[in-house]
Amino acid sequence: MMLFHLALKNLIGAGLRTWLNVFVTALSFFMIIFISGMYDGMRKHARQVTIDTEVAGGSYWHPEFDPLDPFTFEDSHGQPPASIQNAIQKQQALPVLVSQASIYPHGRIMPVVMKGIEPSQEIVNLPTHTLLEKTDGLIPVLIGSGMADYTKLKLGDTFMIRWLDVHQSYDADEGIVVHIMETENFKVDMGTIWIPIRKAQTMLSMENEATYVTIAKGVPLLNGTHNWIHRDIDYLMRDMEAMIEADEPGAQIMYVILLALAGMGIFNSQILSIFRRRKEIGTLMAVGMTRSRVVGLFTMEGGMNAFLALIMTIVLGGPFLIYFAIYGIPMPIDYTEMGLIMAKRLMPVYSIALLVSTTLFIAFVVLILSYLPSRRIAKMKPTDAIRGKIT
C-alpha cells in the first residue's frame, strides 16, 4: 500500500514526463491492436469470401477431378450418383461442369477454365442469374472484373470460345459478356468464364454430367455417393489455411517487430526516467527505503504506467478502433490481381484473445522494462546514488 501510495504520487508529480511515457505505451498498445486486428480481419474476410463464393458446405468430386491439374478436366466428368442428383433436385446441391477452353478476345488467344453452373442457384454467392439473360443464340458468359480488365472485355462484348468436346473434337461458338462481377475471390475470377450448365453440357456433349457438385451450407453428409469423393469445408479450405499458416511466421515476425518497437520506446523512456532519478533513488535509500522496495516502487510505477496507457488507449484509440471495425479501411489498390483475397474495404477484427494477450504482454513488457533498470540502480552503493554518480 505504501509503495502504491508513493508510486501514484511519483506518477502524478512527474506530470508531463508521466504522460509522455503513458502516451508512448498507449501508442504501442493502439498500433499492436490495430495492425493485428487488420491482419485478423483480412484472414477472416478471406476465409468468409472463399466459403461464400466457392466452398459453401463442401463438395462431391468426380473421382478423376484435380482442380490443380487442368489435364484431368477432360476425364473428370460424369453423372452424379442418385443421392447427389436428389440433392440437386431439392436445390441443396449445385453441379458444376469444368472444362478447358480457349477464348479469343480482340483477336488474342487465351486459355481459360470454362465452368458451367446452374444460373438460378443460390448456393454460392455469384451473380449467376445474369446468365439467364436472352442472348440471341450467343453463349451468355459471366466473368469477373479482374478477368475483364485482363482481357479488355466489356459488358456486351462478343468473343470466340473454342473447346474440346467429349469426342475429342474441337468446336467453337460466339460468347457474349452478360455481366462483369465484382468479386474478391480471385479463384472465381482470374482465368475463369462462367456459362449456364445446360449450355456447357450441350457444347461438351456431356448431358446431365458434372465435374463436382457443391453442397449448400448445413446439408448433412449424403449416403450412396459411390466413387464421388466427399470434400468437406476443411479440405476445401486447406489451400487457404496453408496460405494463412505460411503467412503465420510473417505475422509473428511483424508482431515481434511491433512489440520490439513498442518495447524499445517504453524501455527508452523508462530507462531515461530511472537513470535520471538515481539521485532520488539514493535519497530514498538514505531515508530508509530498502533496495527491494526501491525496485518494487519503480516496477509499480511501470505497472501503473501500463494501466494508464490501457485507459488512454481505450479513451483515445477506442473510438478509432470501433470506427474502423464498423466502417472498415478502404484499400488503396485492388489486390485480387496479385492472387490475394482482400476486401476493397478491410474490416479489422479485434478478438478478445487479441485484446487480452496484447494487454498482458504490454503490461509484462513494461513491468520487466521497469524492473531491470531499477534493479541495477538499486544495486548501486547508496553513497554513489545520492551523488547521482553512474557506476
Added chain:
Amino acid sequence: MLIRASTRLMQSKKRENMSNKNVVEIQNLLKQFPVGGGFFTALKDVNLQFKTGEFSGLVGPSGSGKTTLLNQIGGLDSPTEGSVNVLNMDLVNASHNQRADLRKTKMGFIFQSYNLLPVYTVFENVELPLILNKIESKKRKELVEQAVEWVGLTDKLESRPSQLSGGECQRTAIARAIVHKPALVLADEPTANLDAKNSHQIMKILVNLNQELDTSFIFATHDEKIMEYLKRIIHLDDGQVTQDDIIEKPKMSL
C-alpha cells in the same frame, strides 16, 4: 506553546537518562577504496564516540574523509576494517535491510545539495520518512506541519523544490530529516550552497532542534560559520583524527 513546553520537559528528562549513552561508537575504523591496481585510504585508525544530544562537527579540508566518515556512521557504506556501532546496532554485521531500518526509524540526513524529490511538494517531501515509517495519515499531517513550522516554511507547504530558494530547500531538507524525531541527524555540508544569512538561519534552526528534541547532530563541514555553533569539533586530516575539541561556550548560540 504549552505543547512545546511539555515536549521540552519530557525531553529534558529523557536527556538526563540518556546523557551518558553513546549514540555512535567507532573503533579502529579503516576505509580503503580500490584505485587502479591499489587502494586509497580514506579513513585510518579512527576511534570516536558521540554522546546523546551532542552537536558536533567533523572538520577538515576537502578529501580529509569527513563525508566518508559520515557515510560510515549512516550505514550507507561499509568499513574495510574496524567496528561502527550506531544506536546500539553493529553496522558491520548488520544486513542492508537492518541498516535501512535504522536509518528509517532513528536517523535523519541533510545533504549539501538538499536531495529533495523534485516532483513532490514541500509537504510531500517532509512527509516521506513518515510514510516509510507507516505513520497513519492524520498523525503524518500533524507531524509534517509541526516540522515545517520549526523551519519556518508553513506558507510554502504546496510549493515544489523548483519554486524555492536554496535556503528554503535546505530548510525543507531539515524538516524531512527531523520530522520523525530521529535520535541522530547527519548533515553533510548543509550550508555549502547557501549565503551567510541563510547559513546562520539554518544553523539556528538546527541548534534549536538539538535543544528541543535532544537529537544528536554530526556535521561534516569546512564552513567557519557552522563551526561557530558546534560544541565539539573533530579535526580530520588525511583520513585520521588529528584533534578533538570540546567547546564549552560556542561563539554562536541561541
